Amino acid sequence: MTGGAQSLLIVGNRGGTNVGESLEDAGRGIVSTELIESRRAMEGPRLLRTLAWRLGGRRPLRLRAFGDEVAACCRHSRPDVLLATGIAGLDSTALQQVGELGVQRVLFVTDDPWNPAHRARWFLKTLPLYDRIFTTKRATVADLQAGSASEVSFLPFAYDPRFWHASAAEMEADPTGTADPLDSDVMFAGGADADRVPYIAALTAAGLRVALFGDYWYRFPATRSLTRGQTDAETVRRAALKTKVALCMVRRANRDGHAMRTFELPASGACMLTEFTEEHCEIFGEEGRAVLYFRSIAEMVEKAAWLIANAEERRRLARSAHDLITRGGHTYRDRMLTILNTLSTPRQTPARDCVA
Numbered sequence: 001m002t003g004g005a006q007s008l009l010i011v012g013n014r015g016g017t018n019v020g021e022s023l024e025d026a027g028r029g030i031v032s033t034e035l036i037e038s039r040r041a042m043e044g045p046r047l048l049r050t051l052a053w054r055l056g057g058r059r060p061l062r063l064r065a066f067g068d069e070v071a072a073c074c075r076h077s078r079p080d081v082l083l084a085t086g087i088a089g090l091d092s093t094a095l096q097q098v099g100e101l102g103v104q105r106v107l108f109v110t111d112d113p114w115n116p117a118h119r120a121r122w123f124l125k126t127l128p129l130y131d132r133i134f135t136t137k138r139a140t141v142a143d144l145q146a147g148s149a150s151e152v153s154f155l156p157f158a159y160d161p162r163f164w165h166a167s168a169a170e171m172e173a174d175p176t177g178t179a180d181p182l183d184s185d186v187m188f189a190g191g192a193d194a195d196r197v198p199y200i201a202a203l204t205a206a207g208l209r210v211a212l213f214g215d216y217w218y219r220f221p222a223t224r225s226l227t228r229g230q231t232d233a234e235t236v237r238r239a240a241l242k243t244k245v246a247l248c249m250v251r252r253a254n255r256d257g258h259a260m261r262t263f264e265l266p267a268s269g270a271c272m273l274t275e276f277t278e279e280h281c282e283i284f285g286e287e288g289r290a291v292l293y294f295r296s297i298a299e300m301v302e303k304a305a306w307l308i309a310n311a312e313e314r315r316r317l318a319r320s321a322h323d324l325i326t327r328g329g330h331t332y333r334d335r336m337l338t339i340l341n342t343l344s345t346p347r348q349t350p351a352r353d354c355v356a
Contacts, residue, residue: 005080005104005340007032011070012085013039017233017260019110019332020085022160026333031080031340036073041066041089058120060089067094074098081343084130086110087123095129104343108134108155112254114143134339138279139255153342156279158332159263159325163233166269170241171318180242182235184211185308186273187243189236189261192216196249197223202297208304211239237268244308246270247300248291250277258283263330266290266321271314273304283324290321 008031012020020035027033041060042049052061060066071094074082081104084090088107095105107130111118127133127148134155135144144152185208188200192215201222203210210226213236217227228239240246246265250256257279265272274280276293284290292307294300307314 005031005343007077007079008034008081008083008340009070009074009077009079009103010035010083010085011038011088011090012083013037017160017163017264019108019157022158022332023083023085023108023336025160025162026331026336030333030336034077034079036070038066038084038086038089040069057122058118059122063089063091063122064093067091067097070094071097074101074103079103081106081340083108083339087113087118087120090126091122092126092129095126099129099131104132105130106132106134106339106343107150108136108339109140109144110136110157112137112140114140115254117253132343136258137255138257155335155338156258156283156330157260157263158330158335159260159267160332161267161326164237164264164267166237166241166267166322171269171322172315173241182211182239182242183209184239184243185209186245186247186304187211187213187239188247188249189213189239189265190249190259191251192219192223192227193251193253194220195252199247199249199297199300200226202301203304206301206305208301208308211243213239236264240265240268240270244271244314245273245304247304248272248274248280250275263325266318266325267330269318269322271307271318272321273300273307284321285324288317290317290324292317 008027010020010024012035014021014037024033024035041062044061049061052059066089070090082098083106085108099105113123124147130148130150133144133148133150133152135141136157138154141152141154186203197220200210212223212227213231215230217223248261248265250259257277272291274291274293276295287293292303294303
């Protein structure tokens, strides 16, 4: 069942592990799916883009023009559903035009719109124009309901099996030692928030070999020598298999209860040491079933050292977490089905390919 929807237009991005591309791939075989890349709203000369962003309240330079393109595409292809992902580059005018066509307007917001790093007035003004909103942040549900006329639902992140997977042989193999460039005692994949640095510094102070993947770790003296930089999904997947312990931390400024890595790391066969949150407990269950939890820096260091010294327990936890996630309905196909099954039955209009 797909709530009656036969065609879907996604506003999102391709490349890397963007949620837009994962949903586009997940939609194949369920509905007729196409995607318009929202990064097109950001195109233009660098100076003008910077001025529009800084002086226009994080406004993409081509916001209005991009909205016209999306509305024109909807007029041509007549999708049943427009699914915007993230803090989408669609302004109020575009959403009004799309709604007048009878297209259901759905938002899957993956960041906290009230996070100072993301807050944009123009985006907040669009919230009442969506017919349905899904959010990966349970903490933002009430704010989104207050800021819109829409029904708002919590919908977790997921994993894309094209990128995140592990064979039985890969999971049973021991880390190969320091000769392998991806080998580590503890690895973490994610951005270098200042409040994360003390956690990493504590691990290195305890004598553990740490590998960091993601942006901006070079900015901090305590982590500069540990960074492997921003890399592709396959490198992170292999690093998750080579490390002894994969650290899973949420982003407090984003009001996270879980993160993309919550699903990607176990799907990749990693043994996880996971920050304690209610959402993580809902996903993984009690302590020791599939992961170990930490609530403080000291507890994190203690449990990381214990896991490093107990290879059999690491393998057991990795297998348990892998089975729990890969057999538990946590792919982006599952999320796509949830979105579509929630929608009301739209008008039946034959879809045409969009040439915008």
